[in-house]
Amino acid sequence: MPAAALSDTAKLCVHTITTKPLPLEQALELYPRYGVHGITVWRQALEGRDVKTAGRQIREAGLEIVSLCRGGFFPAREAAKRQAAIDENRQVVDEAAKLGAPLVVLVCGAVPGQPLTESRKQIRDGIAAVADHARASGVKLAVEPLHPMYADDRSAINTLRQANDLCEELNHPAVGVAADVYHLWWDPELEAQIARCGKLGRLWAYHLCDWKTPTTDLLNDRGLMGEGCIDLRGIRGWVEAAGFRGFNEVEVFSTRRWGMDQRAYLDEIKRAYLEHA
Numbered sequence: 606m607p608a609a610a611l612s613d614t615a616k617l618c619v620h621t622i623t624t625k626p627l628p629l630e631q632a633l634e635l636y637p638r639y640g641v642h643g644i645t646v647w648r649q650a651l652e653g654r655d656v657k658t659a660g661r662q663i664r665e666a667g668l669e670i671v672s673l674c675r676g677g678f679f680p681a682r683e684a685a686k687r688q689a690a691i692d693e694n695r696q697v698v699d700e701a702a703k704l705g706a707p708l709v710v711l712v713c714g715a716v717p718g719q720p721l722t723e724s725r726k727q728i729r730d731g732i733a734a735v736a737d738h739a740r741a742s743g744v745k746l747a748v749e750p751l752h753p754m755y756a757d758d759r760s761a762i763n764t765l766r767q768a769n770d771l772c773e774e775l776n777h778p779a780v781g782v783a784a785d786v787y788h789l790w791w792d793p794e795l796e797a798q799i800a801r802c803g804k805l806g807r808l809w810a811y812h813l814c815d816w817k818t819p820t821t822d823l824l825n826d827r828g829l830m831g832e833g834c835i836d837l838r839g840i841r842g843w844v845e846a847a848g849f850r851g852f853n854e855v856e857v858f859s860t861r862r863w864g865m866d867q868r869a870y871l872d873e874i875k876r877a878y879l880e881h882a
């Protein structure tokens with residue numbers, strides 16, 4: 606990779622959850638100072654704020670809104686709860702439209718004890734019930750496959766193959782994929798499925814962090830790029846070869862880093878991105 610590209614943060618996006626202690630207003634002030642050009646907004650960051658105003662403030666800060674996190678959690682044993690999830694997801698789409706976010710990331714959901722095959726059907730039906738509304742609102746939906754360790758209660762969609770299959774089955778212009786290295790790095794089919802996702806025209810988001818050894822918490826001990834074992838450059842190469850030209854989104858849940866000075870952390874994020882991603 607040429608040196609010029611290495612010093613480039615034009616495609617650096619940070620998820621608000623990565624710097625969870627920062628209120629949105631402070632994130633907007635700080636992100637641009639550390640070379641961040643894009644922002645993915647977690648719904649918690651919007652709490653107590655007017656969504657349209659927040660969207661305007663983000664754009665005025667010079668940041669591009671990459672996506673809204675998150676919708677999903679479609680499966681449930683009771684039909685009424687599945688319908689409530691569909692209603693909730695329509696509201697998330699409305700929120701994204703108000704914010705000016707082009708994409709909603711879906712963590713699809715699962716129910717402990719319910720067969721994964723059943724949860725997958727419910728996910729398919731739930732997304733199908735929201736997709737037309739998303740399209741009419743100018744918002745896309747990105748299915749994020751989650752690492753199998755979350756198959757019990759967070760997502761029954763666990764590989765990129767499954768997400769691609771789901772996109773093919775639904776064949777809806779508003780339904781695509783968010784690829785997150787944390788969830789997918791181990792998959793022997795990853796290169797082939799990234800290429801397939803690109804061919805389908807569905808590769809819409811790319812999330813970055815690293816896998817630490819040992820990982821001390823299954824949810825909140827993600828590493829910063831370069832701290833773990835994921836071949837980030839290799840995967841980025843596959844993603845770009847598949848035609849992806851969007852933002853590289855830094856999404857790190859880390860209790861340890863939430864406890865540190867967030868300015869120093871943003872500086873670390875920028876360095877790690879330039880050096881390892």
Ligand code: ZN
Pocket residue numbers: 749785812856
């Ligand atoms: Zn992600």
